[in-house]
Amino acid sequence: AQILVINGPNLNLLGTREPHIYGAETLADIAKHLAQLGADLGVDVVHFQHNCEGDLVTRIQQARGQADFIIINAGAYTHTSVAIRDALAGVAIPFVEVHISNVHAREAFRHHSYLSDKAVGVIVGLGTYGYEAALRFCVRELAKKSI
Numbered sequence: 444a445q446i447l448v449i450n451g452p453n454l455n456l457l458g459t460r461e462p463h464i465y466g467a468e469t470l471a472d473i474a475k476h477l478a479q480l481g482a483d484l485g486v487d488v489v490h491f492q493h494n495c496e497g498d499l500v501t502r503i504q505q506a507r508g509q510a511d512f513i514i515i516n517a518g519a520y521t522h523t524s525v526a527i528r529d530a531l532a533g534v535a536i537p538f539v540e541v542h543i544s545n546v547h548a549r550e551a552f553r554h555h556s557y558l559s560d561k562a563v564g565v566i567v568g569l570g571t572y573g574y575e576a577a578l579r580f581c582v583r584e585l586a587k588k589s590i
């Protein structure tokens with residue numbers, strides 16, 4: 444099985460970007476950790492990061508027939524992008540939405556997500572552990588399906 448992890452704008456700056464909010468781990472650290480965990484759990488973890496909305500849409504489209512689950516942190520596009528919402532709905536691949544910070548404890552404009560009502564589930568505020576929690580959940584769901 445393949446699990447596609449997508450990170451949106453500014454998440455390439457993790458580790459140096461507002462570390463009091465987002466922590467000290469870099470995106471490379473996270474990707475490496477998830478690849479290792481995926482190998483231990485018997486799934487392929489593919490990672491993609493882009494700062495541009497259209498490239499995220501294109502990557503989601505390409506996941507059709509490839510990925511069994513998507514884990515997505517769309518960054519600020521979470522709060523603005525109908526296009527990413529439509530892409531996820533269009534490919535009909537189940538997905539988990541992740542936010543490192545607790546968006547509900549922050550500015551009001553971060554409280555609304557264009558993705559959440561389409562997501563299987565949403566993880567917020569668990570720091571970078573949220574990606575690991577999402578991956579473990581996806582593997583569990585896929586195991587259920589294949590029984």
Ligand code: DQA
Nearest residue numbers: 453516518519542543544553
């Ligand atoms: C974020 C929260 C968003 O509001 C913000 O724009 C980000 C990161 C998070 O992981 O906490 O870029 O998605």
